[in-house]
Amino acid sequence: MDLLVQKFGGSSLASPARIHAVADLVAQAARTNRVVVVVSAMGDTTDDLIVLARSVTEHPPAREIDMLLATGEQVSASLLSMALHQRGRDAISLTGWQAGIRTSSTFRAARIRDIRPDRIRRELEQGRVVIVTGFQGVVGDGEWDEVTTLGRGGSDATAVALAASLGCLCRIYTDVEGIYSADPRLAPGARRLPTVTYEEMLELAQYGARVMMPRSVELAQIWRVPLEVTSSFTPGAGTSIGGSMEFANRIAGVAHQMDVAKVTLVALMDRPGVAAAVFRALATRHVHADLIVQNIGHEGRTDLSFTVAADDLDIALETIAAVRDEVGARDVTARTGLAKVSVVGSGLFSSLDHAATMFSALSELGVNIDIISTSGIRITCVIDGGHVEEAVRAVHAAFGLEGEDRWQSTA
Amino acid sequence: MDLLVQKFGGSSLASPARIHAVADLVAQAARTNRVVVVVSAMGDTTDDLIVLARSVTEHPPAREIDMLLATGEQVSASLLSMALHQRGRDAISLTGWQAGIRTSSTFRAARIRDIRPDRIRRELEQGRVVIVTGFQGVVGDGEWDEVTTLGRGGSDATAVALAASLGCLCRIYTDVEGIYSADPRLAPGARRLPTVTYEEMLELAQYGARVMMPRSVELAQIWRVPLEVTSSFTPGAGTSIGGSMEFANRIAGVAHQMDVAKVTLVALMDRPGVAAAVFRALATRHVHADLIVQNIGHEGRTDLSFTVAADDLDIALETIAAVRDEVGARDVTARTGLAKVSVVGSGLFSSLDHAATMFSALSELGVNIDIISTSGIRITCVIDGGHVEEAVRAVHAAFGLEGEDRWQSTA
Numbered sequence: 001m002d003l004l005v006q007k008f009g010g011s012s013l014a015s016p017a018r019i020h021a022v023a024d025l026v027a028q029a030a031r032t033n034r035v036v037v038v039v040s041a042m043g044d045t046t047d048d049l050i051v052l053a054r055s056v057t058e059h060p061p062a063r064e065i066d067m068l069l070a071t072g073e074q075v076s077a078s079l080l081s082m083a084l085h086q087r088g089r090d091a092i093s094l095t096g097w098q099a100g101i102r103t104s105s106t107f108r109a110a111r112i113r114d115i116r117p118d119r120i121r122r123e124l125e126q127g128r129v130v131i132v133t134g135f136q137g138v139v140g141d142g143e144w145d146e147v148t149t150l151g152r153g154g155s156d157a158t159a160v161a162l163a164a165s166l167g168c169l170c171r172i173y174t175d176v177e178g179i180y181s182a183d184p185r186l187a188p189g190a191r192r193l194p195t196v197t198y199e200e201m202l203e204l205a206q207y208g209a210r211v212m213m214p215r216s217v218e219l220a221q222i223w224r225v226p227l228e229v230t231s232s233f234t235p236g237a238g239t240s241i242g243g244s245m246e247f248a249n250r251i252a253g254v255a256h257q258m259d260v261a262k263v264t265l266v267a268l269m270d271r272p273g274v275a276a277a278v279f280r281a282l283a284t285r286h287v288h289a290d291l292i293v294q295n296i297g298h299e300g301r302t303d304l305s306f307t308v309a310a311d312d313l314d315i316a317l318e319t320i321a322a323v324r325d326e327v328g329a330r331d332v333t334a335r336t337g338l339a340k341v342s343v344v345g346s347g348l349f350s351s352l353d354h355a356a357t358m359f360s361a362l363s364e365l366g367v368n369i370d371i372i373s374t375s376g377i378r379i380t381c382v383i384d385g386g387h388v389e390e391a392v393r394a395v396h397a398a399f400g401l402e403g404e405d406r407w408q409s410t411a
Numbered sequence: 412m413d414l415l416v417q418k419f420g421g422s423s424l425a426s427p428a429r430i431h432a433v434a435d436l437v438a439q440a441a442r443t444n445r446v447v448v449v450v451s452a453m454g455d456t457t458d459d460l461i462v463l464a465r466s467v468t469e470h471p472p473a474r475e476i477d478m479l480l481a482t483g484e485q486v487s488a489s490l491l492s493m494a495l496h497q498r499g500r501d502a503i504s505l506t507g508w509q510a511g512i513r514t515s516s517t518f519r520a521a522r523i524r525d526i527r528p529d530r531i532r533r534e535l536e537q538g539r540v541v542i543v544t545g546f547q548g549v550v551g552d553g554e555w556d557e558v559t560t561l562g563r564g565g566s567d568a569t570a571v572a573l574a575a576s577l578g579c580l581c582r583i584y585t586d587v588e589g590i591y592s593a594d595p596r597l598a599p600g601a602r603r604l605p606t607v608t609y610e611e612m613l614e615l616a617q618y619g620a621r622v623m624m625p626r627s628v629e630l631a632q633i634w635r636v637p638l639e640v641t642s643s644f645t646p647g648a649g650t651s652i653g654g655s656m657e658f659a660n661r662i663a664g665v666a667h668q669m670d671v672a673k674v675t676l677v678a679l680m681d682r683p684g685v686a687a688a689v690f691r692a693l694a695t696r697h698v699h700a701d702l703i704v705q706n707i708g709h710e711g712r713t714d715l716s717f718t719v720a721a722d723d724l725d726i727a728l729e730t731i732a733a734v735r736d737e738v739g740a741r742d743v744t745a746r747t748g749l750a751k752v753s754v755v756g757s758g759l760f761s762s763l764d765h766a767a768t769m770f771s772a773l774s775e776l777g778v779n780i781d782i783i784s785t786s787g788i789r790i791t792c793v794i795d796g797g798h799v800e801e802a803v804r805a806v807h808a809a810f811g812l813e814g815e816d817r818w819q820s821t822a
Contacts, residue, residue, distance in 0.1 A: 016466045049486075055427045056490050057497035064496070067489035067504050071482035075460075078478035079467050085475070086468040093478050097508070098556060119555060142553070144530060145509060 003124070003168035004033040007134065007159035011175045012232035013076045014043035022232060023083035025173070026129060030089060034124045036166065038134040038159040039080055041072025046135075062107035066136070066149045070096070073133030073155070081131050091129040094119065096136035096147065101158065103137035103148045110137060110148035112157060115165040134158040153213025160216045164223035173232035174211055178239035179204065181253035181401040186392045189402035193252060195240045200252040200344050201227075203378040207342035208255035217241070251345035251354070251399045256392050258385055259310040260338040262370060263289075263320065267330035268304050270297035274327045275304060281323045287312045291340070291373045291382060301330075305371060307382060310336055338370060339388040342380040343395055349376045354399075361398035365390055414535070414579035415444040418545065418570035422586050423643035424487045425454035433643060434494035436584070437540060441500055445535045447577065449545040449570040450491055452483025457546075473518035477547070477560045481507070484544035484566070492542050502540040505530065507558065510541075512548035512569065514559045521559035523548060523568060526576040545569040564624030571627045575634035584643035585622055589650035590615065592664035592812040597803045600813035604663060606651045611663040611755050612638075614789040618753035619668035628652070662756035662765070662810045667803050669796055670721040671749040673781065674700075674731065678741035679715050681708035685738045686715060692734045698723045702751070702784045702793060712741075716782060718793060721747055749781060750799040753791040754806055765810075766790050772809035778802055 006029060008022050019042075029035050040046075049068050053060040060068075077093035084091035096103075100116030123130045134155025138145050150157055156172060163170035179201065182190040196204070198221035205214040211229055220227050220241065230238030268274055275294065282289050289306040296302070308316045313334060320332050341362075348354045358379050362369055367390075371382035383391055396402065417440060419433050430453075440446050451457075460479050464471040471479075488504035495502035507514075511527030534541045545566025549556050561568055567583060574581035590612065593601040607615070609632035616625040622640055631638050631652065641649030679685055686705065693700050700717040707713070719727045724745060731743050752773075759765045766783075769790050773780060778801075782793035794802055807813065 016463070019467060052427070052486075053490065053493060056430060057493045059497075060493040061496050064489040064492045064504060067492075067506075068486060071485045074482045074485075075463075075479060078475040079464065081475045081478075082464060082468045082471040085472050086470075093475060095478075095558075122555070144533070147506075 001032065001034050003036070003166050004029055005036045005038060005159050005163040005166065005168060005170045006173060007038040007155060007170065008040065008173045008232055009155065009175070010040040010043050010045065012173055013039060013041075013080070016079070019076070019079050019083050022173075023080060023087060025232060026080070026084060027087050027089050030129050035129045036120060036124070036162055037080065037129060037131045038155055038162060039073055039076045039131060040134050040155040041069075042076045042079075045072040045075070063146065066107045066147050069149050070133070070136045070147045073135055077131045077133045084129055089129060090127055091131060092123050093131040093133070094123070095133050097138035097145060099130075099132045099162075101132075101137035101161070103139050103150065105139045105146070105148070107146075107148055109151035110139065112137060112150065112161045115161055117162070117165050120162075120166070132158065132162065153215050156212055156216035157219055160219045160223070160225050160227070163225045164219070169226045169228065170220065171228040171230060172212065173230055175231065175233060176211055177231040177234060177237055178229050179209065179211055179241075179253070182392050182396045183256065186256070186389050187254070187396045189393075189396065190253075191401065192237060193239050195242065196252050197346055198241060198243060199377055200346060201241045203342065203344040203375060204253060204255045207340060207344065207378065207380055208257035209253075250347045251343060251401065253344060253401060254392050254396045254399070255342045255344060256388055257340040258388060260307050260340055260382060260385070261310045261313040261316075261334060261336045262305055262307050262338055262382065263313070263316055264303055264305040264333045265320065265324075265327065265329040266303055266333060267301040269328035270300050270302040277323055277327055278304065278320065281319050282316060285315055285319045287316045287319060289316070291371050291380065293371055293373065307338070307340070307371065335370075337385045338382050339385040339391075340380050340382055341388065341391045341395060342378050343399060344378045346377050348379060355379050357398050358395055361394040362391060365394055367391055412443065412445050414447070414577050415440055416447045416449060416570050416574040416577065416579060416581045418449040418566060418581065418583045419451065419643055420566065420585055421451040421454050421456065423584055424450060424491070427490070430487070430490050430494050433584075434491060434498060436643060437491070437495060438498050438500050441540050446540045447531060447535070447573055448491065448540060448542045449566055449573060450484055450487045450542060451545050451566040452480075453487045453490075456483040456486070474557065477518045477558050480560050481544070481547045481558045484546055488542045488544045495540055500540060501538055502542060503534050504542040504544070505534070506544050507547035508549035508556060510543045510573075512543075512572070514548035514550050514561065516550045516557070516559070518557075518559055520562035521548060521550065523561065523572045526572055528573070528576050531573075531577070543569065543573065564626050567623060567627035568630055571630045571634070571636050571638070574636045575630070580637045580639065581631065582639040582641060582649075583623065584641055586642065586644060587622060588642040588645060588648055589640050590620065590622055590652075590664070593803050593807045594667065597667070597800050598665070598807045600804075600807065601664075602812065603648060604650050606653065607663050608757055609652060609654055610788055611757060612652045614753070614755040614786065615664060615666045618751060618755065618789065618791060619666035620664075661758045662754060662812065664755060664812065665803055665807045665810070666753045666755060667799055668751040669799060671718050671751055671793060671796070672721045672724040672727075672745060672747045673716055673718050673749055673793065674724070674727055675714055675716040675744045676731065676735075676738065676740040677714055677744060678712040680739035681711050681713040688734055688738055689715065689731065692730050693727060696726055696730050698727045698730060700727070702782055702791065704782050704784065718749070718751070718782065746781075748796045749793050750796040750802075751791050751793055752799060752802045752806060753789050754810060755789045757788050759788050759790060768809050769806055772805040773802055776801055776805055
């Protein structure tokens with residue numbers, strides 16, 4: 001029997017009834033596979049626990065937050081095991097430390113270092129479904145072990161790392177039916193993609209597709225773990241994410257991100273070390289600046305712009321103010337209410353026409369492009385947030401992503 | 412600095428506000444002691460988790476119940492640690508496995524086998540308050556560790572075992588101010604006892620005083636752990652429980668138990684093995700039969716009576732019906748609505764007058780005694796439950812337990 005890692009998120013486990021629905025999916029898979037299940041905490045448990053901690057103290061130590069949060073997955077894992085036992089299916093829930101998930105020592109944002117799956121293998125050999133608490137691990141030497149949590153997207157990361165360690169498929173169950181060629185709420189013609197490459201998924205995830213965090217896609221890519229994203233509510237269809245290069249000529253889809261802010265340092269001194277000083281300062285404050293663009297300088301001065309999430313703008317401006325004299329900027333400007341629209345696909349690499357297609361689609365709408373940024377398989381335009389919906393639809397149509405499901409034939 | 416184990420029950424930790432009140436008590440103790448704190452789950456968390464498990468399946472496996480319940484203390488331990496950090500007091504929460512609490516392998520009712528307090532000692536040496544999750548431990552060889560819970564009274568047992576292992580005082584914080592000479596709700600003249608012996612506490616606990624479970628008192632007695640019982644709501648006064656024999660001549664107090672049922676096997680065959688057959692059958696069904704009395708037999712027949720908790724009566728009668736032919740009982744009768752009133756004190760050992768004092772007090776009330784049972788330091792009468800309040804008051808008065816606090820002088 002093949003081995004399979006299934007991962008269920010919080011919304012899939014939000015109530016005893018939902019846990020039973022998940023148990024049905026697991027029991028079904030366990031008829032033809034040996035199954036390891038990774039679970040998130042039920043519903044909004046993690047957020048609720050953080051609110052509880054904040055009601056005790058405004059600045060709870062990260063180490064104790066991890067002790068607190070780790071209970072969430074322990075609850076859902078044990079309940080899912082009970083639901084499987086009720087179906088006559090032998091199952092066992094394991095915490096991060098029982099499952100041998102060893103991490104780095106950064107509380108609240110630990111990284112998985114390695115997995116020692118001996119216990120998991122032994123339980124599987126006994127014919128048990130093994131349910132592992134996602135989002136958590138342990139760091140230490142056995143004499144001084146600490147519980148850690150993995151931060152945002154941690155349960156997906158647990159599932160991918162387990163699949164890598166066990167050498168098997170990882171199926172992520174979520175509340176959507178897979179990866180779409182655009183957000184179906186914005187572009188009614190959007191279609192489910194039966195397959196995407198790791199590279200495409202990574203770009204889609206980084207530029208707005210919320211189904212998976214870039215971190216887990218990256219992990220899957222590095223370890224060549226075959227991924228599937230499917231719905232726990234309406235199982236069946238889904239999207240396979242893998243390393244195939246069969247789709248070299250295609251455009252996968254359109255991603256978008258709202259609530260983007262832009263910061264520009266005006267007439268900055270154009271000399272080595274200036275940009276480094278700016279972004280080192282931002283990194284120290286944990287501000288993630290992306291889409292960095294710098295114009296060609298003249299008279300020893302240049303403009304430097306970058307985007308940040310709107311929530312991070314205040315802290316970004318504060319940080320820039322502190323280094324402004326050092327980098328010799330004449331002015332600092334900010335603009336909010338922006339959005340990113342990106343087109344992603346392995347096929348973008350092969351032709352320069354694609355950029356023109358995108359810019360034309362936007363200009364036909366009369367939408368001004370604030371920043372342009374590209375990677376080998378992605379073109380991103382920063383535009384006014386008020387136009388995002390029509391922009392996504394127009395770009396989606398311009399690349400011919402509507403119409404019949406042309407991905408089926410290559411799946 | 413002396414070492415001290417403090418234990419706080421669920422009602423003392425029922426809300427963030429209560430957790431802060433407990434943090435004040437801990438921080439205060441930590442000024443003059445190195446402190447290990449044992450916590451129960453917040454408020455009714457344990458019961459709520461059991462209800463949650465039952466909403467998933469009627470018969471959850473004990474192993475998974477333990478995984479589930481163990482989260483309760485992990486939550487309260489981490490929150491208490493946060494509250495201490497807010498006070499500038501370094502603290503760390505440890506789960507059962509981190510604290511080295513090794514147990515037997517009976518899920519839901521594990522016993523503490525041994526404690527490896529290396530980690531606790533190291534944390535104490537770093538100047539930290541160490542907060543240990545009560546009620547839970549771990550069993551296994553490191554490669555195959557399982558989380559266990561200790562059953563009713565498990566957090567007290569954790570605290571006593573830790574104090575034994577560390578060689579220090581164990582202070583149990585509860586919602587009453589200590590051990591009383593009778594239940595103050597029944598006997599308004601009841602007085603707090605500054606000191607009781609282990610033996611007295613054990614009898615009081617077994618015969619109705621609810622402050623501590625007999626199990627933890629027994630553990631303290633075996634390991635000679637000095638205990639204190641005090642209130643977390645109005646700290647200060649309390650009761651010391653220890654091994655002193657200074658109180659050889661005193662009567663400690665009156666305990667009572669409601670909802671007692673009596674079963675009588677009438678005209679049973681008076682031959683060896685009959686009583687054994689009856690109580691083995693009851694033990695198999697986990698029915699705790701106490702106060703077993705057998706009258707002198709005549710004509711090869713005898714009557715055998717015992718008491719059980721009213722809740723256990725149905726299962727007791729069912730069990731007896733199954734062995735009735737084997738033991739040759741002519742009839743089986745049952746009576747409910749009974750109560751036990753017990754007087755406890757090391758001084759009972761020294762004089763036969765005490766039994767007479769008790770029986771007189773009851774007969775003056777016109778209360779009939781159904782069963783009498785004694786130990787070296789306890790006399791128990793089973794009476795009609797409707798008379799329990801006046802009986803407790805009368806016995807309490809008959810032994811002179813009201814009036815000035817005569818225990819202070821011997822404390």
